[in-house]
Amino acid sequence: MKPAQFDYARPKTVEEACGILAADMDARVLAGGQTLVPMLAMRLSRPSVLVDITRIAGLQGIACSDDTVEIGAVTRQAAALASEVIRAEVPLLAKALRHVGHPPTRCRGTVGGSVAHGDPSAEIPLAVTVLGAEIVFVGEDGEEERFAPEDFFIGPMLTTAPMGGLLTRLVFPRRAAAPTGTGFREVASRRSDYAFASAGAQVVLNADGTCAEARLGIGSVGDTPVAVDISGLSGTRLTAQDIRGAVVEALSDLETVDDLHATASYRKRAAVRLAELALAEARDDALEQAG
Ligand SMILES: Cc1cc2nc3c(=O)[nH]c(=O)nc-3n(C[C@H](O)[C@H](O)[C@H](O)COP(=O)(O)OP(=O)(O)OC[C@H]3O[C@@H](n4cnc5c(N)ncnc54)[C@H](O)[C@@H]3O)c2cc1C
Structure with a gap:
């Protein structure tokens, strides 16, 4: 056609x-x-x-300030993946980007395009959701409007993007100075295909090795990526039992969908296991940094 x-x-x-x-x-x-x-x-x-919009110079590039990393909407996914700044300061996004499509699609696909499209199986929206990045639009009146992920992604390929608006940049928080580990896991039928279930996690450690902050998000199982309250892990040593207990409790109400690729019950079980693996990977990453 x-x-x-x-x-x-x-x-x-x-x-x-x-x-x-x-x-x-x-x-x-x-x-x-x-x-x-x-x-x-x-x-x-x-x-x-x-x-x-690919020739608009102001929509390109990656800029670091004291607290944030800003990514222009038409920054190619391959450029973001190759960026030292993103690897160092937004490591969860760097891990998520490895799973987005294939090298040829990443050379053309943009970071902003993935977010604007709002596919619930897409990895960049999941990283945006876990980290609470801001999604910045410019509307027809030239005014900027900022969206939190939970207000932006409202359904499959459905967002609250303003009519006639242009997504101009994403604003991610920079990682903490304390040891910060990340983990990203997914199941897909083939490497780099859209996932049936995915999990992204980030943990920050206290000086004594206990968990100061844990973040978790689940993608590809429902209508939107979801941030999961995993604050029960704060203060723990992030043992396998700590992680398992917190994940099972936090995901007990997780709503999952059936489709041609997987049943809702498979997705629920996969989400729990992937969340455990992502958190364990994040813990190990943080412990390695702590020495
Ligand atoms: C073979 C293949 C495999 C893929 N696998 C994956 C995968 O595993 N995971 C994954 O996440 N994605 C995957 N993708 C999709 C890919 O990541 C796309 O790059 C992404 O979904 C859209 O980005 P784009 O820049 O190409 O946007 P476009 O295709 O140009 O646009 C997508 C939509 O967003 C709108 N839009 C784009 N940019 C803006 C903006 N700045 N402001 C407002 N609206 C905007 C457009 O109008 C359109 O509606 C795959 C694609 C292919 C072809």
């Missing part, structure tokens, strides 16, 4: 892009095209105009 006819625009500034999007409700942003182009080819999307 071939796409339906569309116009093409390649604005040079965010303002110009927002102007085109505001003027036409059927205009669509084109970033890496790794999701949108197949949708066009299958005529699941029939935009009047594609607004190619």
Whole structure:
């Protein structure tokens, strides 16, 4: 099948892009095209105009401040994966990126495109959710609007992105100075395919080796990635029993879905096991840093 006819625009500034999007409700942003182009080819999307944002200089790059790492929306997934800054300061995202598609799709796919699309099986939205990164849009009035992940991802491929808005950057918190370990695990039918279930974790240790903070998120099992309250691990030594007990309790209410790939009950069991493995990996990573 071939796409339906569309116009093409390649604005040079965010303002110009927002102007085109505001003027036409059927205009669509084109970033890496790794999701949108197949949708066009299958005529699941029939935009009047594609607004190619990849030449807008202000949407590229990775910048570090005292507390945050900001990633421009059209930063390619491959560039983010290769970034020393992301590996050092947002290590969970670096681990998640290894599972996103394949080298050719990562060379084109953008970090912002994955978040804007809002696939519940996608790894970048899961890392955004675990770490509580801010999702920044510019609307048609030129004003910035910031979203927390839990307010942004509301259903499968469904977000609260403002109409005619452009996702411009993601703002991640920098890792703590204290030993900070991360773990990312998923099950998929083939390496780098979309996962049936996935878990991302980050732990920070106190000077005495106990857990100061633990974060956990589960992806690919329901309508959106979910952050899980795992605060029961604080103060523990993160033994296998500590982790198992906290995970089983925290995921007891986790809602999972059936589809062609896996049953809801398989997903529930996989989520528990992957969460345990991700937390254990994060603990070991942090202990190695603590020496
Ligand atoms: C073979 C294959 C395997 C893949 N496997 C995985 C995988 O395992 N895990 C995974 O997470 N992904 C996977 N993907 C998808 C890939 O990661 C895409 O890159 C990603 O989903 C979309 O990013 P993109 O830059 O290509 O966006 P596009 O395809 O250009 O856009 C996607 C959607 O987001 C909108 N959009 C894009 N950027 C913005 C913006 N800045 N502001 C507002 N709206 C915007 C577009 O209008 C469109 O609706 C795979 C893709 C392929 C082709």
